[in-house]
Amino acid sequence: MANNNHFYFPFEKGVENFDVDFIESLTEYEKYQLSFHPERPKYLDYLSLFDDVEEDLKSDTFGACLIQVHRASFKGIPLLLIGQQSGPTSDYRQFQKIATDPTELEKWNHGMPTPVSYEKAIEGVSIANAENRIIVIFVDTPGADPTEESEAGGIAWKIGGTIQALVETPMPTISVIINRGCSGGAIALTGTDVTLAMENSTYLVISPEACSSILYHDRHHANEAAEISQITSKEGFDNGIVDELIPESHGPAHRYKREAIAAAEDVLEKHISFMKDMSPSNVFENRVNRWAKMGQWDEGDSIDRSPKSRIPTPSPNGFIPRHKGCKDDMGKRVFDPVSFDHLYDKDFVCDVCGHRYTRLSAWDYIDLLLDKNTFIEHEKTATVLDKDILNFPGYADKLKEEREKTGLPSAMITGDGKVDEKDVVFCANDFGFLGGSFCMSTGEKIWRAAEIAIEKKVPMIIQAAGGGARMHTGCSSMVSIPKAQLAISRVEREGLKVITIISDPTLGGVAIGYGSRGIRLFESGAGNIGFSGKRVVEQYVGHPVSKAFQKTAWLADNGHANHVVKLANLKQAITQFISEK
Secondary structure, eight states, rough: BBBBEEEEEEEEOOOOOOOOHHHHOOHHHHHHHHHHHHOOOOOOGGGGOEEEEEEOOOOOOGGGGGGGEEEEETTTEEEEEEEEEEESOOOOOHHHHHHHHHHHHHTOOOGGOOEEEEEEEHHHHHHHHHHTOOOOOEEESSSSSSSSSHTTHHHHHHHHHHHHHHHOOOOOEEEEEEEEEEHHHHTTTSSHHHHHEETTTTEEESSSHHHHHHHHSSSSSHHHHHHHHBBBHHHHTTTSSSEEEEOTTTTTTOOHHHHHHHHHHHHHHHHHHHTTTTTTHHHHHHHHHHTTOOOEEOOOOOOOOOOOOOOOOOOOOOOEEOOOBBOOOOOOBBBEEEHHHHHTTTTTBTTTOOOOOOOOHHHHHHHHSTTOOOOOHHHHHHHHEOOOOTTTTTTHHHHHHHHHHHHHHHSEEEEEEEEETEEEEEEOTTTGGGGGGGGGGHHHHHHHHHHHHEEEEEEEEEEEEOOBBBBGGHHHHTHHHHHHHHHHHHHTTOOOOOEEEEEEEOOOOHHHTTTSEEEEETTTOOOOOOSSOOHHHHHHHHHOOOOOTTTHHHHHHHTOOHHHHGGGGHHHHHHHHHHHH
C-alpha cells in the first residue's frame, strides 16, 4: 500500500507512533516485512558516515551494482567498504520514477547478487589487503540469484571464494546487517570478526514462505514458519550469532533514517577504534578464538554406530534389476537387468535415461577410499550431536529416526585412516541424514578434525554431499559455514593438503562451505552440484533447466570442474595428489 510520497505495509496504516511496544506487537512475519521496507536506508545511504569516499571496481556488467566497493576513511582510519545495494534507492518518490523503466528495474535483479557481484567482493578484499584497510561490509539481500545463468557462472564457488577471502584476510573485518540478511547471499559476507545488526533487521537461513512450503506444503503459513525459525536480529543476538545490535531507539529506520544512521556510526566507531592498531597475527588469533566458540551442539556418547551401505547387492550372476520407469530416447520402456560392474563403472547412473540408482552412504565412502579396516572415528568428534535449539516441530524425533536409518550420530563422521598406507584425516557427510544439510554439528566436527590434522601433520580428505544449511536450527546452522572455511584455511596455512570429493548432491551450504575448498575431485557421474537446486531454479524462472544442468560434464564445460574422476579411480587420484610435493 502506498501514497505518492511513501510506501506503507498494511500494518502501518494509521500508525503515528512506532514505539517499542508497537514493534513488539507485530507478528514475526510483519517484523520480517519491516526489515525489507523499501524506505529503510540502503548501503549507499550509509556512505554519509565516511570521508574520502571513492567508488572502486565500477562496472556496467549485469549484477555489478548489487555489490559495490568503495575506498573511504573514518576519523582518519583507512577503510574498504563492501555493500550489498538491494535496489536503486530508499527514496520512494524517486523509486516510483525508476519503476517506470523496465531496463533499470531489471538490472537490480530483485536485490539478488550474481557471480559478478561476488567477484567484486573478492577483489575488494584484495584491495584492502594491499592497502592495509579495515573491511566494513553492509549486508542487505533476499538471497543470491537462483538462475541457470548464475549456476553456469559458478555462483557457489564465487560465494565460497568470498567467504574464504574474508576468513583469510589479514585485515580486521566488520559486517553490518542493515535490513534483511537471507541465506547464502548473506552468509557470503557475514563470516567476519564482528557481526553487527540494526535492531529491526532480520538474519535468516530461509525465507518464511519457503520454510512454510516445506513444513506445511503451501506458502500460506509464513507467519508460523517465521515464529518457529527465530529470524529477527534480536533473536540472532540471543543465539550468539550477532555480536551487537545497533539500536533504532526513535523508531524503525525507514521512519527515522538520520537517527538510525547516526546510531550505526556510534557503534562502528567503537569497533573500528578497537581494531585500528591490531597486527595481522592478532587479527587471525582473535578470529580463531571467536569462531572456535561459534555454534551450539549436544555432547553424548550413547549413539550406536551401525555401518549401513546403500550400494545395491548384485545377484549371483552379477546383475541387479533395472530401475522402474526406465525409457530410452524414443520413449520405449527398458526392462532388462543391469550388470553391476557396468553400473559401477558409470558411477551408478543409468546410461539409458540418466537415472541415479543410489547415492552412496558415508560408510560406503569410507570403504571405497580408505585402506581396509583403517578408519578409526575421532573421539573428539564422536560425541558431537545435533541440538534442537529452536524446539522445531518434529525435529527431535526426526533426529532419532535419521540416526537409526543411517547408523550415524549426525550427518558427518570424521576419523583417522590411511590411503595406500598414507595417514589422513577423513571426513564423510551422508546425504541420507536429513539430506546431509549443513548444521552446527557439521561446522564443529570439521573444526575439531582440522585441529587433529594440524596436530598430526597429515592431509585432510573431505567427502561432500548434501544441500543447504539446516532450517531446523535457523540461521545458527548457516553461520557454521564460515567456521568450517576457517578450519580448512588453518590446515592449509600449515602447508597441509585438503582434498574435497564432490559427490551427488553438493548444493547450498555444503557447496559454499567445505565443498568449495581444497583440491576438488568431481565424481564423473555426479549431478546436482552448485548453489540453488534444480527445483528452486525452475520454480523461480518458470521453465525447465537444460538437460545437462548441474551435472559434472556441464560444470566442466563451464570451467568449474578441473578434476573429474570415476568412483573407481577416486582412491588413486587422492593418492596422487597427497603424494605431490
